[in-house]
Amino acid sequence: GQQVMQIPQYQHVQEGEDFTTYCNSSTTLSNIQWYKQRPGGHPVFLIQLVKSGEVKKQKRLTFQFGEAKKNSSLHITATQTTDVGTYFCSGTSGSRLTFGEGTQLTVNP
């Protein structure tokens, strides 16, 4: 079945440093979504990427979808303490959205 893998599993950064998480799928995806889950909270939708090679930005966050539509990345510039949480990528193949295991980000002030 479809598998979505994320690395790294954990990332600790100093406030102001950059952060990147990578997502790889075992199958070609029709789209990829990114979610953020704060400690004790539920996943909150950040963005959806659909086109091959697509790049989208939200303030300090940059999202990329690979040319082959099997990988994606999320980059945060100059992290802040409010960025703490687990970032999940999730890919759609057919009608099912499959989540990766997430990257847990901690930010030291």
Place this chain on the structure above:
Amino acid sequence: EAGVAQSPRYKIIEKRQSVAFWCNPISGHATLYWYQQILGQGPKLLIQFQNNGVVDDSQLPKDRFSAERLKGVDSTLKIQPAKLEDSAVYLCASSSPQGTIYGYTFGSGTRLTVV
């Protein structure tokens, strides 16, 4: 707009007991999902409804889990009998008729502890 409502927020039961979770999606959202999230892992799809029909229940352990969405609005997920490994957060989500362009909206979840 109101979010996805779930209840109860927490539940502690003994193994072999039964438990039920309730979800009310965002008004007008035809697609409803139940996900299981074990601590430290990503959400895993259990079942997907389109209106009151099942689209995907291939990962639902049907010997003990059941779900229904009568009238195509709110939904109930049941576990009977519960096992220790069912301890997890059960998340309900819904998505708009326009598809997933706006992503899934998740409820706050029900944290189940089986002892």
